[in-house]
Amino acid sequence: MAEADLRACRDFACPEMDLEEFIRWSERHGNLFLDVPSWMEHYRRFDFVIGARIHGVMLALQVGVPGVVIAHDSRTLELCQMMHVPYVLARDVASGITREQLPSLFKFDADAFDRNRRMLARRYVDFLEANELNPVGWLKDIAAAAH
Secondary structure (H helix, E strand, O other), X not given: OOHHHHHHHHHHHOOOOOHHHHHHHHHHHOOOOOOHHHHHHHHOOOOOEEEOOHHHHHHHHHOOOOEEEEXXXXXXXXXXXXXOOOEEEHHHHOOOOOHHHHXXXXXOOHHHHHHHHHHHHXXXXXXXXXXXXXXXXXXXXXXXXXX
């Protein structure tokens, strides 16, 4: 990576670190996924995923790894509620989360999640087709299971 790009990443993520410290931190903690299947495969190594981004937690759930979103804004909360993704409010865990607390935070009905996912896919396919757009095959497959 060009040094200017590396510095830009450091300035965005960890501006308090010097460049060498950021490089060591990135090598230890950073991951870059160039496609969704790689990201999903990465999650198979874990027993539980917790994060503030709904996309990562949804991918974990889709590969069978339990997860919970820390809902830090109204949009994230709305998405979690709409898609039946487990969440906790950031204000409720502002002092931290212990391993012992995780079971009480994680309430997930996999069957309800799947039914909801199929129903949302069906609605999306119906919308696309009503607007003379052709949905991709995998989306139609998910939606077809809603009937």
